[in-house]
Amino acid sequence: MPTISDVKGNSARKNIEDALKKAKEFEEYHALLSLTEKRALERADAVDSGEITGKLAGVPFVVKDNYLAFGAPTTAAAKILENFDAPLQATAVEKLEAEGAICIGKANLDAFAHGGSTENSAFGPTKNAADPTKVAGGSSGGSAVVTALDIVPFALGSDTGGSIRQPASFNGVYGIKPTYGMVSRYGVVAMASSTDVMGCFTKTADDAELVMSIMAGRDEKDMTTLPDYFESTTVDGKVKIGVIKDTLTDDVDESVRNVTNEYIQKLKDAGHEVEEVSLPLVKLSLAMYYIIVPAEVSSNLARYDGIRYGRRAQNVKTLAELYGRSRDEGFVTENKRRIMIGSYVLSSGFFDAYYLKAQKARTLLIQQFDELFNKYDLLLMPTAPTPAFGFGENTDDPIKMYLSDAMTVPANLTGMPAMSIPAGTSPDGLPVGVQLVAPRKADAKMLAFAKSMETQR
Amino acid sequence: MANVSRDDVVKLAALSNLQLVDDEVDGLTKDIVNILQYVEQLGELDTEGVEPTYQVVDLENIMREDEVITSEVTTSDLLALAPDQAENQIKVPKVL
Numbered sequence: 001m002p003t004i005s006d007v008k009g010n011s012a013r014k015n016i017e018d019a020l021k022k023a024k025e026f027e028e029y030h031a032l033l034s035l036t037e038k039r040a041l042e043r044a045d046a047v048d049s050g051e052i053t054g055k056l057a058g059v060p061f062v063v064k065d066n067y068l069a070f071g072a073p074t075t076a077a078a079k080i081l082e083n084f085d086a087p088l089q090a091t092a093v094e095k096l097e098a099e100g101a102i103c104i105g106k107a108n109l110d111a112f113a114h115g116g117s118t119e120n121s122a123f124g125p126t127k128n129a130a131d132p133t134k135v136a137g138g139s140s141g142g143s144a145v146v147t148a149l150d151i152v153p154f155a156l157g158s159d160t161g162g163s164i165r166q167p168a169s170f171n172g173v174y175g176i177k178p179t180y181g182m183v184s185r186y187g188v189v190a191m192a193s194s195t196d197v198m199g200c201f202t203k204t205a206d207d208a209e210l211v212m213s214i215m216a217g218r219d220e221k222d223m224t225t226l227p228d229y230f231e232s233t234t235v236d237g238k239v240k241i242g243v244i245k246d247t248l249t250d251d252v253d254e255s256v257r258n259v260t261n262e263y264i265q266k267l268k269d270a271g272h273e274v275e276e277v278s279l280p281l282v283k284l285s286l287a288m289y290y291i292i293v294p295a296e297v298s299s300n301l302a303r304y305d306g307i308r309y310g311r312r313a314q315n316v317k318t319l320a321e322l323y324g325r326s327r328d329e330g331f332v333t334e335n336k337r338r339i340m341i342g343s344y345v346l347s348s349g350f351f352d353a354y355y356l357k358a359q360k361a362r363t364l365l366i367q368q369f370d371e372l373f374n375k376y377d378l379l380l381m382p383t384a385p386t387p388a389f390g391f392g393e394n395t396d397d398p399i400k401m402y403l404s405d406a407m408t409v410p411a412n413l414t415g416m417p418a419m420s421i422p423a424g425t426s427p428d429g430l431p432v433g434v435q436l437v438a439p440r441k442a443d444a445k446m447l448a449f450a451k452s453m454e455t456q457r
Numbered sequence: 458m459a460n461v462s463r464d465d466v467v468k469l470a471a472l473s474n475l476q477l478v479d480d481e482v483d484g485l486t487k488d489i490v491n492i493l494q495y496v497e498q499l500g501e502l503d504t505e506g507v508e509p510t511y512q513v514v515d516l517e518n519i520m521r522e523d524e525v526i527t528s529e530v531t532t533s534d535l536l537a538l539a540p541d542q543a544e545n546q547i548k549v550p551k552v553l
Contacts, residue, residue, distance in 0.1 A: 087534040181514050194511065223519040267489055287496045298473060305474070307549055309538035319550050325477025337488050340466070343473045344489070354496065359509030361502055366510060398488050399495050415513030440514060 003034045004059055004137055004153045012047035012058030012102065016040050019060040019104050022151045022441045029127045031136070031145035032062065035105040036071025041114070043439040055214065057100030062146045066113055066189035067198075068443040069093045077121040078111040080310045080330025090187030091222065092156060092215045095104030099214050107155060111326055111332040112301065113163055113191045115139050119395055122333045128173045130431050132199035133213075133386035137167030137404075140201070143384050144171040147201040147430075155201045155209050160191045161289055162214045162408025164199045165420035167431030169383035174202045176212055176447070177408075179440050180368045180415035181226040183212070186217030192222070195289075195412035205450035208419070229441050236449045241267060242277035242376035247407050249372065253386040255426035260382050263423045265432045267380075270453065277379070281365045282410055283410040286402060288365065289409040291345050291358035297335075298342025304330060316454040339399060366414045378449060381407055383420040387430035407435060416445040479480050 007015050015056055020040070023032055040060070047058040054379045063069050066076045068086035093103065110120035118126040118141030126136035129148035136145050140157030144167035147155045147327035157164040159177040168175025176199040179431040183198040190196060198215065203209040207233055218231035243264060248257050267274050306312040306326025331339070346352035372379060411418035418439070420433035438446035463471075466486045470477045477485070532545075541548040 084538070087530045087538065179514065194513065211481065224516060225515070227515060233518065284502060286498060287499045290492060290496050291499070306540065307547060312540035317550060319552050322550055323474045327474055327477050328478065333481070337485060337492070339473045339475065340469045340489060341487065341492055343469050344493070356509055357499055357504060359511060360504035361499055362503070363507050363510045364504065365514070373528040397489055
């Protein structure tokens with residue numbers, strides 16, 4: 001089941017049965033936390049009877065399990081939401097369903113999308129599609145793996161600091177992070193509200209364009225969505241691309257540098273103008289990120305109190321104990337780390353030194369990007385500094401794990417669209433992606449460029 | 458330079474409504490100190506006179522008419538999600 005066009009037009013029931021069968025065959029990868037089998041088959045029959053039609057009629061897909069979706073609990077891979085049955089569906093899911101797409105299951109992630117390997121899932125990690133001894137990447141690891149294993153032609157993820165692009169790179173598929181505000185976040189478990197975006201994993205740039213075009217658009221239910229602007233386009237002629245040399249230093253894995261350089265050669269062979277550029281603040285992006293994001297996490301995760309929904313700790317006597325125990329038992333360690341870092345940087349006396357400082361630095365980072373976009377149409381850099389790493393390799397040291405996002409966080413801090421393109425493999429056969437970053441609202445142009453390069457392969 | 462002690466972490470946990478079990482505290486203290494040390498490299502950047510960015514796509518207060526919009530989700534749907542409920546209300550331990 002490689003692409004959307006390969007499955008569209010088939011019997012929907014057959015598509016869904018095939019996808020479910022494959023999902024079960026690949027169970028040992030632990031990419032899926034649940035299957036929405038009953039609902040999926042009912043919808044398939046409705047497509048086959050002509051009751052449901054649309055651009056994605058009968059096409060199976062998977063959602064990251066932080067999208068509220070019917071048919072199975074929405075857990076965010078955390079104990080506190082283990083049995084949470086969503087009372088509504090995310091706008092993105094509703095829009096895809098309105099075009100006839102059929103959700104067959106819910107993908108594993110780092111709990112509350114905090115992590116870069118899916119090892120922080122409360123329900124166990126996901127294995128890499130290319131090498132099951134390596135991590136899937138994260139936090140949308142499960143969604144990347146189901147796409148790479150051809151279980152479904154596309155899957156949804158969320159990207160707060162690289163959570164779509166990094167696992168896309170690790171598993172050899174496309175991963176798209178749109179401009180902040182292009183896709184509604186309504187009905188998705190919030191992580192960091194100033195950087196969260198919703199995107200997808202696909203096997204081709206064409207499919208990515210189709211899925212993003214359906215999900216895009218203003219939503220009355222999400223006041224941070226931008227007025228409609230996405231319109232599919234094409235790229236003709238020469239494009240000017242800046243390669244960010246600060247991301248190709250010696251501390252970046254050699255195989256990643258090699259794949260990036262090969263891709264640069266391909267760009268030149270295709271007649272594009274490629275120049276090395278400098279973006280010095282890329283090196284400080286991760287420090288900004290790990291102030292701003294924990295601050296927002298501590299605020300967004302305050303709602304999990306064990307009272308209104310979710311898991312409540314047993315045998316507690318006081319209200320304070322109820323909150324404290326429910327949250328301690330319901331969150332994984334990484335959630336607690338981020339909540340507490342957030343509480344620290346927002347506390348009076350430290351606010352100016354950390355949070356305000358980071359938000360000012362963010363302004364300077366945006367300025368550096370904008371200056372480059374005055375001269376270049378697109379920027380290129382690796383997606384991640386290494387290919388997929390081994391289980392347990394980075395779990396003892398949070399900073400080591402965070403460094404895996406060093407090249408993806410800038411696009412989140414600046415709100416710019418970015419995508420990971422499968423570009424090659426390491427000598428060990430591990431997939432390596434390259435990353436395109438475009439000016440805000442140039443999502444369609446970025447995807448059109450990726451499409452044009454796809455035909456060069 | 459961040460100087461965060463074990464006691465500070467216990468206090469921070471309480472502020473965050475997290476009742477940590479004892480053997481979590483040392484690990485979290487070490488991690489929090491390391492993370493704060495890492496992010497403190499921002500101190501080297503001159504941000505004098507720079508305006509902070511809180512919203513990256515320049516949206517400002519989005520207003521709408523103050524009118525009732527019927528939700529697809531009912532009160533009973535939401536109450537059903539609560540771990541403990543009775544008589545159309547959510548039950549919690551005694552507050553006072």
